[in-house]
Amino acid sequence: MNKIFSIPFNGDTALMEEAAKTGKVAEIYFAGPAGNDLSQSYPVYGGGGDFSPRTISELIALCRDYEIRSNLLCNKPTLVFDDCPAAFRYIKSLKYLDAVTVADPYALAAFVKEFPGKDIQCSVSMVLDSFEKVRTILKLGAGTVNLHIDLNRNEAALKALFRLKKSYPGFKVKLLANSVCYHACPFYKWHDALETLAPLNNNKNSFGALLDANKCVFPKPTRSDLLRRPFIRPEDVDYYLRKNRADIIKLAFRSNNSETLKRTLWAYFEGSYKGNLGDVVGFGGQWRNLFCDNNRFPAGFAKKVMRAAADPFSGFFDSLAGRVFVDG
Numbered sequence: 471m472n473k474i475f476s477i478p479f480n481g482d483t484a485l486m487e488e489a490a491k492t493g494k495v496a497e498i499y500f501a502g503p504a505g506n507d508l509s510q511s512y513p514v515y516g517g518g519g520d521f522s523p524r525t526i527s528e529l530i531a532l533c534r535d536y537e538i539r540s541n542l543l544c545n546k547p548t549l550v551f552d553d554c555p556a557a558f559r560y561i562k563s564l565k566y567l568d569a570v571t572v573a574d575p576y577a578l579a580a581f582v583k584e585f586p587g588k589d590i591q592c593s594v595s596m597v598l599d600s601f602e603k604v605r606t607i608l609k610l611g612a613g614t615v616n617l618h619i620d621l622n623r624n625e626a627a628l629k630a631l632f633r634l635k636k637s638y639p640g641f642k643v644k645l646l647a648n649s650v651c652y653h654a655c656p657f658y659k660w661h662d663a664l665e666t667l668a669p670l671n672n673n674k675n676s677f678g679a680l681l682d683a684n685k686c687v688f689p690k691p692t693r694s695d696l697l698r699r700p701f702i703r704p705e706d707v708d709y710y711l712r713k714n715r716a717d718i719i720k721l722a723f724r725s726n727n728s729e730t731l732k733r734t735l736w737a738y739f740e741g742s743y744k745g746n747l748g749d750v751v752g753f754g755g756q757w758r759n760l761f762c763d764n765n766r767f768p769a770g771f772a773k774k775v776m777r778a779a780a781d782p783f784s785g786f787f788d789s790l791a792g793r794v795f796v797d798g
């Protein structure tokens with residue numbers, strides 16, 4: 471198990487170098503500098519987008535030194551309405567950029583055509599939540615595909631997806647391990663869309679209110695719903711790789727401060743975390759003070775949770791909730 475993690479750049483180049491030295495990092499993903507930031511997330515609510523062109527150039531050089539893939543986020547869901555030619559010019563100015571992530575399926579084909587030598591990746595925000603959707607997007611020339619989080623625990627779909635590699639040799643399966651959204655959240659697409667559109671209303675209206683509500687308005691979530699979130703624990707990563715369920719594990723969040731981000735990264739690098747699981751899989755929001763004891767998860771959890779997730783009437787999550795949460 472070597473270079474398997476895709477990690478976010480939060481502006482701390484020294485932290486990235488420290489992470490690179492572990493030999494665990496496959497890729498660093500980042501927003502473009504001011505003026506060339508086509509990443510959709512967190513344009514106003516903190517984090518990302520404030521880097522200088524020089525910072526980004528140095529980051530790409532660092533990636534090159536450590537043989538790590540550099541991945542520029544152009545994942546605004548409405549990218550096709552932006553100035554794509556300007557984005558193309560900026561990308562061409564980055565001599566050694568390896569990959570670009572897009573969320574807008576209209577824009578995908580244009581990027582593939584413009585940059586045939588680069589890995590044009592599909593963002594989690596493209597919401598590719600079925601085998602058929604992925605198969606279709608591969609026909610447009612996508613390389614690495616960030617699957618929607620709901621596929622993280624869909625063993626049948628993951629198994630079938632790996633078979634597509636025969637027809638699409640550049641296809642790699644990337645799974646997001648930590649996320650603030652729930653399984654089958656009806657608002658998932660709106661989280662990203664609202665963030666992108668927020669500046670239209672000076673970021674002060676109900677968009678902001680929704681975003682402040684932990685970017686999710688999932689109705690009355692319970693502790694069982696929290697465990698149904700399709701997170702991948704640090705201990706579970708080995709299962710996904712060994713069983714060919716994932717090629718790359720993506721870790722969020724690029725808006726985290728360095729102390730928080732480092733805690734998450736090293737938990738995954740070490741494949742083990744002894745504390746509150748919520749610290750590393752991003753429970754956050756109303757769950758911030760809830761302690762979820764990662765030591766109390768059953769052995770072989772990854773396999774068990776895949777099976778439980780396939781049964782909508784499984785009591786697995788209710789009994790797990792009774793076991794892992796510590797009140798006090």
Ligand SMILES: [Zn+2]
Pocket residue numbers: 650651652655656657658661685686687688
């Ligand atoms: Zn949600």
